[in-house]
Amino acid sequence: MRAVPVIVGYALRESLRRRVFAVVLVLTVAFLGLFWLGADKAFEESRELAPPPEAVLAGVDAQELTGATLFGLSMFGTLFLGTVLAAFLTLGVVRGDAERGLLQPLVVRPVGRTALLFARFLAAALVCGLYVCAVYAGALVITWATGDWVPDRIVSPAVQLAAGVAVIAAISLLGSVFLTTTANGIAVFMIFGAGLVAGLLGQIGEVLESDTLTRVAEICSWVLPFEALYQDGLNAITADSSGFTEFALELGPFGGAQPAGAFLWPWTLAYLLLVGAATAGAFVRKDL
Amino acid sequence: MAAAFTARGLAKRYGAVTALDGVDLDVEEGELVGLLGPNGAGKSTLVKIGCGLVRASAGKATVCGAPAGSPQARGEMGYLAELFRFPGWCTADELLTLHQRLAGSHGGDPERAELLELVGLAEARGRRIEGMSKGMQQRLGIAQALVGSPRFLFLDEPTSALDPVGRRTVRKLLEELRRRGVAVLLNSHLLSEIELVCDRVAILSRGRLVAEGRPSDLARPRGVEVDVDGATRVFAGARREDAPRIVAELVSGGEQVFGVRVLESTLEEIYLEAVGEDH
Numbered sequence: 001m002r003a004v005p006v007i008v009g010y011a012l013r014e015s016l017r018r019r020v021f022a023v024v025l026v027l028t029v030a031f032l033g034l035f036w037l038g039a040d041k042a043f044e045e046s047r048e049l050a051p052p053p054e055a056v057l058a059g060v061d062a063q064e065l066t067g068a069t070l071f072g073l074s075m076f077g078t079l080f081l082g083t084v085l086a087a088f089l090t091l092g093v094v095r096g097d098a099e100r101g102l103l104q105p106l107v108v109r110p111v112g113r114t115a116l117l118f119a120r121f122l123a124a125a126l127v128c129g130l131y132v133c134a135v136y137a138g139a140l141v142i143t144w145a146t147g148d149w150v151p152d153r154i155v156s157p158a159v160q161l162a163a164g165v166a167v168i169a170a171i172s173l174l175g176s177v178f179l180t181t182t183a184n185g186i187a188v189f190m191i192f193g194a195g196l197v198a199g200l201l202g203q204i205g206e207v208l209e210s211d212t213l214t215r216v217a218e219i220c221s222w223v224l225p226f227e228a229l230y231q232d233g234l235n236a237i238t239a240d241s242s243g244f245t246e247f248a249l250e251l252g253p254f255g256g257a258q259p260a261g262a263f264l265w266p267w268t269l270a271y272l273l274l275v276g277a278a279t280a281g282a283f284v285r286k287d288l
Numbered sequence: 289m290a291a292a293f294t295a296r297g298l299a300k301r302y303g304a305v306t307a308l309d310g311v312d313l314d315v316e317e318g319e320l321v322g323l324l325g326p327n328g329a330g331k332s333t334l335v336k337i338g339c340g341l342v343r344a345s346a347g348k349a350t351v352c353g354a355p356a357g358s359p360q361a362r363g364e365m366g367y368l369a370e371l372f373r374f375p376g377w378c379t380a381d382e383l384l385t386l387h388q389r390l391a392g393s394h395g396g397d398p399e400r401a402e403l404l405e406l407v408g409l410a411e412a413r414g415r416r417i418e419g420m421s422k423g424m425q426q427r428l429g430i431a432q433a434l435v436g437s438p439r440f441l442f443l444d445e446p447t448s449a450l451d452p453v454g455r456r457t458v459r460k461l462l463e464e465l466r467r468r469g470v471a472v473l474l475n476s477h478l479l480s481e482i483e484l485v486c487d488r489v490a491i492l493s494r495g496r497l498v499a500e501g502r503p504s505d506l507a508r509p510r511g512v513e514v515d516v517d518g519a520t521r522v523f524a525g526a527r528r529e530d531a532p533r534i535v536a537e538l539v540s541g542g543e544q545v546f547g548v549r550v551l552e553s554t555l556e557e558i559y560l561e562a563v564g565e566d567h
Contacts, residue, residue, distance in 0.1 A: 007390075
């Protein structure tokens with residue numbers, strides 16, 4: 001395991017120097033810039049269009065509704081950008097790098113294959129986690145500066161997003177043992193999409209009061225725990241909302257946002273260990 | 289001291305395809321052995337099993353006495369793959385530093401400088417790999433394989449991308465390695481190269497070892513050629529030890545002898561005979 005910090009350092013330098021980092025940086029700046037413009041406009045209009053006192057929506061806190069909705073959308077954007085980064089850093093780690101001849105010179109060194117994989121995961125999780133937290137912090141500052149609104153819980157949703165992209169990085173590493181780089185990229189984004197669809201199903205299930213849909217969404221979000229982490233984080237940003245505001249939020253994109261409960265973190269850890277063990281088991285047996 | 293590399297009954301099957309079929313081979317300490325064979329003969333598979341990149345279906349291989357692929361074995365060897373690539377974003381010096389750390393080498397800056405000097409890349413130390421020619425990358429690959437002063441080297445087609453000057457650099461390097469007592473298993477298609485530097489050759493065909501030995505031992509006598517006044521006379525089947533008698537007989541018969549050549553089969557002929565002309 002003495003090689004782990006060496007490989008982590010190598011992977012960190014790689015992620016900073018490769019062109020993908022510049023692409024992600026440009027995308028992030030564009031995303032935060034657009035988010036600033038959108039948030040500024042949305043808060044301005046929500047102030048101008050305050051409902052009359054006798055209206056049903058008069059009990060709704062427009063600032064909270066606008067802030068939470070915008071910030072929830074920024075969390076989705078952050079998770080998506082984090083997923084892009086996690087996928088690009090990990091999707092070719094085994095088969096892709098072996099086909100290009102990058103992996104063999106490293107594997108023949110007295111470094112265990114498991115240590116090599118663990119180090120690559122650690123580096124990807126670190127880079128993506130820090131990145132997601134930075135984008136989350138950027139969106140937080142923008143929402144506060146433009147609408148004087150901050151989420152009810154600040155730290156836990158960021159940590160959950162970071163854990164979510166770590167789960168995606170682990171899934172992508174597992175795929176990289178079996179699939180070519182392109183095929184793995186497609187698979188990772190399909191899995192990411194499946195998680196999101198599960199969330200939407202849950203939202204539809206809530207509205208229709210369909211136990212089956214809600215159950216399917218719940219199972220999916222546990223099979224793909226990045227979705228459960230995202231939903232729980234999303235739920236946490238409006239944890240203290242109540243009354244008409246809470247009702248209005250449930251009608252919006254937060255309808256499917258469910259608190260996951262105390263089992264979320266142990267399951268996430270167990271899931272990472274299971275995926276890690278499957279990846280290491282397959283990699284150790286793989287002919288390169 | 290254990291042999292640098294041993295293979296005993298080594299076999300590898302990929303589904304229905306047999307890549308290696310019971311190969312026995314030894315590379316002694318400080319010995320340079322050339323591995324020859326047509327495409328698909330199993331040369332790279334043999335090398336990859338030795339490096340621990342591929343798992344053998346049967347048999348066993350050791351590197352410096354340790355099972356091939358074990359951390360001990362990998363700590364004693366260096367490897368240059370046939371198809372390899374280094375990350376374009378890092379410099380030659382950074383790459384060697386990475387491999388020093390992974391190999392547990394304490395050679396530091398002097399080792400890196402010496403290795404780059406050895407392969408003629410001293411001037412390119414700070415250059416990014418993506419800015420290097422294929423030949424330069426190949427030489428950097430050899431320097432990388434030598435990190436940590438390995439006792440045994442697997443070199444898989446080390447001169448495939450090199451121009452004649454680069455090939456000469458590698459030949460000199462191999463001679464230097466021999467001087468230092470480093471054993472090498474050299475996989476190459478270039479027979480002339482193997483003939484020039486290797487102590488022994490091993491020829492694989494269809495996964496089997498079909499010939500092995502010193503090039504001079506494998507060579508067959510093809511006769512003696514004598515230049516006499518105005519002509520060249522060939523004594524087919526004659527050996528080196530027959531030459532003085534042939535010359536004496538010609539001179540006593542009144543002929544003038546201007547030159548004598550002992551003819552032996554070349555490595556190319558030995559190779560073609562071993563693997564069959566159809567390859």
